[in-house]
Amino acid sequence: MADPMGVRRDLSGRNEALKHLVMPHGGELVHLTVDEDRKDVLKDLSLHIPSIILSERQLCDLELLMNGAFSPLTGFMANPDYESVLDRLSLQDGTIWPMPICLDVSETEASRLESGQSLALRDPEGFMLAVMHVEEIWLIDKKREAQTIYGAMDTTHPGVDYLFHKTGSHYIGGRVEGINMPLHFDFKHLRLTPREVRAVCAKLGWRRMVGFQTRNPLHRAQFEMTLRAMREAKANLLLQPVVGHTKPGDIDYYTRVRCYQSASRHYPPNMMLLSLLPLAMRMAGPREALWHALIRKNYGCTHFIVGRDHAGPGLNKEGRPFYEPYASQELLS
Structure with a gap:
């Protein structure tokens, strides 16, 4: 039976760890910036x-x-x-x-x-x-x-x-x-690349990391869910909100990031990392959930939380959900 609080999926597969971290998807972390x-x-x-x-x-x-x-x-x-x-x-x-x-x-x-x-x-x-x-x-x-x-x-x-x-x-x-990465003038210290996240993990000695994506302010149930995931997986947390193109009508990311910064103080010391993801979401339900998991694998996550109706856009013109509530969890299981 699907867990209504979210499902944690192991992303490491059969790959051996890259040093002590999970291998990037495809075996190598791509870096396209030239010398x-x-x-x-x-x-x-x-x-x-x-x-x-x-x-x-x-x-x-x-x-x-x-x-x-x-x-x-x-x-x-x-x-x-x-x-x-x-x-x-x-x-x-x-x-x-x-x-x-x-x-x-x-x-x-x-x-x-x-x-x-x-x-x-x-x-x-x-x-x-x-x-x-x-x-x-x-x-x-x-x-x-x-x-x-x-x-x-x-x-x-x-x-x-x-x-x-x-x-x-x-x-x-x-x-x-x-040649040059796209320019950003806000929250620069939180816009970590996969290499930078992996470097932090190596420095802190983290070997297991749960990824959690959100495009909304973190509410209490989600906070407790991430703590539960950390305990069950015996892992640290990568809290990685989307700050790119999200669903129309979402709360602006400036406000959301301040909420995440405030919530981060309530986690145990040195147990979580806040990093912003400039992703353009497609709201494609199960396909997108798998995509999100693979992206987090590249950031070094060994586990990923998949919530109810993950990346779902809501209701269609007939008032019905576009995707079944646990379809994303079933695809990743």
């Missing part, structure tokens, strides 16, 4: 190649590609991996991965690009973050993606609505070389 000499080459190249201004969601995806949270991905997916993810919840090589990570562009932008071309990726202010080497361009079958990823065509679902009304007509896939 200074290569940065100079890419900056010169950017003067002669087209540019794309990234949306909020695309910026989140790029940041997590660059810092290794999306390991083993080394760029935006090409079509073979995209098709495999839709059909089998895995990359073409068989590595489990449930969510397509592709760069969408408009029909006009797609018509100006071709395979083998390089492309500068910029933030809304024009600051260059990375260069993408285009491998493939294809027309999106949005109805198929909506039905496969979200299990719905109802635009009451925020992920479906985004796909139909904000996503471009084409996807482009290809390897990414990072």
